[in-house]
Amino acid sequence: xxxxxxxxxxxxxxxxxxxxxxxxxxxxxxxxxxxxxxxxxxxxxxxxxxxxxxxxxxxxxxxxxxxxxxxxxxxxxxxxxxxxxxxxxxxxxxxxxxxxxxxxxxxxxxxxxxxxxxxxxxxxxxxxxxxxxxxxxxxxxxxxxxxxxxxxxxxxxxx
Amino acid sequence: xxxxxxxxxxxxxxxxxxxxxxxxxxxxxxxxxxxxxxxxxxxxxxxxxxxxxxxxxxxxxxxxxxxxxxxxxxxxxxxxxxxxxxxxxxxxxxxxxxxxxxxxxxxxxxxxxxxxxxxxxxxxxxxxxxxxxxxxxxxxxxxxxxxxxxxxxxxxxxx
Numbered sequence: 001x002x003x004x005x006x007x008x009x010x011x012x013x014x015x016x017x018x019x020x021x022x023x024x025x026x027x028x029x030x031x032x033x034x035x036x037x038x039x040x041x042x043x044x045x046x047x048x049x050x051x052x053x054x055x056x057x058x059x060x061x062x063x064x065x066x067x068x069x070x071x072x073x074x075x076x077x078x079x080x081x082x083x084x085x086x087x088x089x090x091x092x093x094x095x096x097x098x099x100x101x102x103x104x105x106x107x108x109x110x111x112x113x114x115x116x117x118x119x120x121x122x123x124x125x126x127x128x129x130x131x132x133x134x135x136x137x138x139x140x141x142x143x144x145x146x147x148x149x150x151x152x153x154x155x156x157x158x159x
Numbered sequence: 160x161x162x163x164x165x166x167x168x169x170x171x172x173x174x175x176x177x178x179x180x181x182x183x184x185x186x187x188x189x190x191x192x193x194x195x196x197x198x199x200x201x202x203x204x205x206x207x208x209x210x211x212x213x214x215x216x217x218x219x220x221x222x223x224x225x226x227x228x229x230x231x232x233x234x235x236x237x238x239x240x241x242x243x244x245x246x247x248x249x250x251x252x253x254x255x256x257x258x259x260x261x262x263x264x265x266x267x268x269x270x271x272x273x274x275x276x277x278x279x280x281x282x283x284x285x286x287x288x289x290x291x292x293x294x295x296x297x298x299x300x301x302x303x304x305x306x307x308x309x310x311x312x313x314x315x316x317x318x
Binding site: 001003004005006007008009011026032035043044045047048049050051052053054055057058059062068069070078079080081082083084085087090091093096097099114120122123124125126127128129130131132133134135136137140142143148149 | 160162163164165166167168170184185200202203204205206207208209210211212213214217218227228237238239240241242243244248249251252254256258279281282283284285286287288289290291292293294295296297298299300302303305308
């Protein structure tokens with residue numbers, strides 16, 4: 001299949017300048033950040049301010065070469081890359097649900113960010129529970145480890 | 160910022176051969192489909208079978224040229240592209256949460272699919288409610304329209 005090329009529509013600003021020490025999921029962060037939308041895309045923000053939460057899709061620009069089987073932050077065993085959330089993926093696309101606080105011109109103020117400063121933004125979608133949340137009855141290897149997410153921090157292993 | 164290039168890791172097979180008539184969200188579909196992972200990426204599927212739901216990121220290969228303000232399927236007014244889920248986006252990345260039924264070799268059997276047949280797959284992530292679901296108290300223009308999703312169908316306007 002053909003390669004697919006995207007152009008960033010903005011840039012994410014956060015308190016996390018380096019991978020080491022950053023939270024590893026939005027649910028583990030109360031950190032605030034801003035999303036700068038490039039001027040030519042600002043018309044696309046119309047009506048977004050009605051949503052309390054938004055989906056951010058972005059490029060893990062600091063991730064190292066992908067590996068298919070790696071050890072995640074919260075585990076001692078190696079797992080398949082599609083079964084974990086690490087950035088060093090075949091296509092290094094990141095996904096986070098964050099709270100939208102307000103929009104001022106081309107700047108979105110958000111809360112609950114786990115994204116490195118300077119990350120290129122690919123897309124924003126409105127978060128809609130009916131579309132995007134599922135009653136997941138099984139979460140695999142994370143079952144007895146998901147509680148560690150608040151204390152786990154990036155140790156730089158994927159960058 | 161630089162362009163970002165991705166290579167598909169697989170291809171999505173579904174009953175929906177054309178945009179017209181397809182469901183517009185996974186929550187409006189009980190349809191089953193399969194995801195064919197290209198052989199070189201199969202080691203990355205290790206441990207994924209423990210998860211009841213997975214996140215699919217894919218390229219809307221049939222979407223037309225992006226527009227920043229468009230009329231969504233479930234509304235009579237035009238909305239900003241970042242406030243709707245239409246495929247004709249600046250970067251045409253699709254996002255769906257689907258149920259994983261089983262994995263056989265390089266084939267994932269899934270349920271609740273709203274994706275066109277032949278769609279290039281970019282990434283799979285395990286769906287984890289603690290990371291990915293939010294108590295969204297506001298869903299903007301969708302507030303009184305989200306109930307229409309079960310009956311709304313693609314009419315081909317974005318392809």
